[in-house]
Amino acid sequence: MSVEIKNLNHIYSQGSPFEFQALKNIELKIDDGDFVGIIGHTGSGKSTLIQHLNGILSPTSGTVVIDGADIFAQSKKDLISLRQRVGLVFQYPEHQLFEETVYQDVAFGPKNQGFDEHEIDQRIKSAIEMVGLEFEGVKDKSPFELSGGQMRRVAIAGVLAMEPTVLILDEPTAGLDPRGRDEILDQIRKLHEEKGITVILVSHSMEDIGKLVNRIIVMNSGEVVYYDVPKNVFTEIETLEKIGLAVPEVTYLMKRLKACYPEIREDVFTVEAAKAEILRIIRGS
Amino acid sequence: MLKDVTIGQYYPTGSLIHRLDPRTKILFTTAFIVMLFLINNLWGYLVAFLLIACVTLITKIPVSYIIRGIKGLVLIIMLTVILNLFMTPGQVIASIGPLSVTLEGLKTATFMATRLILLVVGTSIMTLTTSPIDLTDGMEWCIRFIPLVRRYAHELSMMMSIALRFIPTLMEETDWIMKAQKARGANFETGSLLSRAKNLIPILVPLFISAFRRADELATAMEARCYRGGENRTRMKQLIFVKADYLSFLVMVIMIAGLVGTRFIAIPLLFPV
Numbered sequence: 001m002s003v004e005i006k007n008l009n010h011i012y013s014q015g016s017p018f019e020f021q022a023l024k025n026i027e028l029k030i031d032d033g034d035f036v037g038i039i040g041h042t043g044s045g046k047s048t049l050i051q052h053l054n055g056i057l058s059p060t061s062g063t064v065v066i067d068g069a070d071i072f073a074q075s076k077k078d079l080i081s082l083r084q085r086v087g088l089v090f091q092y093p094e095h096q097l098f099e100e101t102v103y104q105d106v107a108f109g110p111k112n113q114g115f116d117e118h119e120i121d122q123r124i125k126s127a128i129e130m131v132g133l134e135f136e137g138v139k140d141k142s143p144f145e146l147s148g149g150q151m152r153r154v155a156i157a158g159v160l161a162m163e164p165t166v167l168i169l170d171e172p173t174a175g176l177d178p179r180g181r182d183e184i185l186d187q188i189r190k191l192h193e194e195k196g197i198t199v200i201l202v203s204h205s206m207e208d209i210g211k212l213v214n215r216i217i218v219m220n221s222g223e224v225v226y227y228d229v230p231k232n233v234f235t236e237i238e239t240l241e242k243i244g245l246a247v248p249e250v251t252y253l254m255k256r257l258k259a260c261y262p263e264i265r266e267d268v269f270t271v272e273a274a275k276a277e278i279l280r281i282i283r284g285s
Numbered sequence: 286m287l288k289d290v291t292i293g294q295y296y297p298t299g300s301l302i303h304r305l306d307p308r309t310k311i312l313f314t315t316a317f318i319v320m321l322f323l324i325n326n327l328w329g330y331l332v333a334f335l336l337i338a339c340v341t342l343i344t345k346i347p348v349s350y351i352i353r354g355i356k357g358l359v360l361i362i363m364l365t366v367i368l369n370l371f372m373t374p375g376q377v378i379a380s381i382g383p384l385s386v387t388l389e390g391l392k393t394a395t396f397m398a399t400r401l402i403l404l405v406v407g408t409s410i411m412t413l414t415t416s417p418i419d420l421t422d423g424m425e426w427c428i429r430f431i432p433l434v435r436r437y438a439h440e441l442s443m444m445m446s447i448a449l450r451f452i453p454t455l456m457e458e459t460d461w462i463m464k465a466q467k468a469r470g471a472n473f474e475t476g477s478l479l480s481r482a483k484n485l486i487p488i489l490v491p492l493f494i495s496a497f498r499r500a501d502e503l504a505t506a507m508e509a510r511c512y513r514g515g516e517n518r519t520r521m522k523q524l525i526f527v528k529a530d531y532l533s534f535l536v537m538v539i540m541i542a543g544l545v546g547t548r549f550i551a552i553p554l555l556f557p558v
Contacts (some may be wrong), residue, residue, distance in 0.1 A: 015349075016296075016350065017297065017298070019297065051464065056467055056468060057464075076472075076474060076475065079353060080470055080472055083469070083470050087466040087468070089468075090461065090464065091290075093465065094471075094489075095462065095491055095494075096462055096463075096491055097491065098467060098486065098487045098490035108466075108469055108470075108471070108487065109469035109470050112469060112470030112472065141319045144494075158469055159468065159469060162469070162470065200361055202552065203377050234439045
């Protein structure tokens with residue numbers, strides 16, 4: 001599914017002293033099957049932007065077009081069914097768990113979408129396995145006995161069980177330990193590769209973004225600064241730093257190395273690519 | 286929907302009323318509330334209304350913002366009006382089936398509605414113009430004059446300030462949880478009353494859990510900073526009455542005299558007293 005954002009504006013608390021324009025004339029087109037990263041300083045409008053993509057927030061002006069349909073021109077019922085196709089995982093999604101068992105909690109989404117029992121059962125099973133949990137082991141447990149990382153997975157499974165074709169994740173790894181983080185990101189990557197779904201990932205980790213996505217949206221005070229492939233974004237070190245961001249650590253390393261080895265490439269943002277590049281230089285000379 | 290609740294919210298404009306000592310505002314509001322229950326004719330309500338209108342103008346808070354606060358209480362006000370309208374015995378002026386409206390009922394209903402609206406507006410002006418911290422500082426001072434509970438003045442005001450402090454936080458949290466459940470297809474807007482009530486479970490359970498977690502974290506944080514209640518605790522910000530406060534007390538005395546005075550005005554406006 002393609003996602004088109006057309007001249008989107010959002011103003012919070014319009015008409016009060018707390019009035020704040022969170023989004024300014026956003027124009028974006030996200031292609032089907034893309035893996036897009038959104039980076040930006042806290043308060044740059046990332047979260048506000050993604051909440052428009054499944055109609056949770058209504059824009060002050062402008063609109064979002066998904067698969068050729070203007071989502072804000074639809075009826076309420078269509079909007080609810082849209083949320084099945086555009087899955088949104090909020091920040092700290094484990095805080096939304098409420099059911100007695102993991103099974104019931106993951107079932108909440110598909111049940112709301114009105115699938116039949118058998119279908120729901122299938123979806124829950126595959127969703128729980130997709131996030132790397134053992135279905136039989138966790139299904140009857142209370143979500144509150146699980147560890148933080150497991151709770152997060154259950155919450156993500158709750159969205160995956162709706163089998164969305166666009167999956168949006170708002171900092172899915174915030175507050176997780178390195179292993180939990182790698183596992184979750186790995187599963188997201190797999191999901192993107194195997195099911196071919198469009199993934200939009202909001203993250204503060206330039207390393208994760210550099211490793212996973214094929215396009216980056218850079219946001220600053222409600223505006224899109226860049227929308228390009230990582231190679232072109234991560235070479236704009238100065239601009240990124242000016243808006244409170246950075247490039248992956250390894251890119252800084254490559255920049256320093258360039259002082260000694262002028263022929264080394266700077267547009268490297270994963271450790272693996274850096275290794276290959278350094279080896280190339282060493283072997284070449 | 287949640288943004289419509291303006292009670293307990295602080296609306297900074299830096300006006301004269303905002304800068305008053307919180308104790309002054311609390312005393313003034315208390316006097317105003319007592320007075321509202323003492324007045325018994327239209328003149329009294331007129332004076333009270335004019336007073337509130339003047340104070341609102343001085344606060345520089347948009348009138349529409351204050352009115353939004355009343356909107357949340359429309360149901361309670363309507364209920365009061367309806368009950369009073371039909372349940373007061375007296376001279377019948379109209380009847381619908383078994384129900385009949387009496388002149389006395391009409392009068393009480395109008396008075397009660399006006400009284401409630403003035404009450405809400407009066408108290409919300411206090412909270413809108415006073416930051417929660419100032420408010421509880423003022424409360425603590427006021428509680429010290431009440432026998433029996435004076436011992437717990439600090440604890441009570443601390444509880445109150447924590448409660449006030451967490452109203453916006455919990456509202457925001459509710460908003461987030463609602464959004465997250467909506468993202469999973471939850472429908473809070475349509476459906477029967479029963480299904481809507483059932484739909485609250487996915488909001489209430491996470492909200493309670495997070496409220497308890499927050500309370501626990503706050504307690505730990507307070508202990509870590511050696512908090513141990515009010516005894517021998519000094520304040521960084523002392524409350525001091527200034528000229529504006531003394532002036533307000535003068536206004537307060539005039540208000541009390543004026544409103545009590547209206548009780549003795551025998552000229553009926555619309556209703557025979």
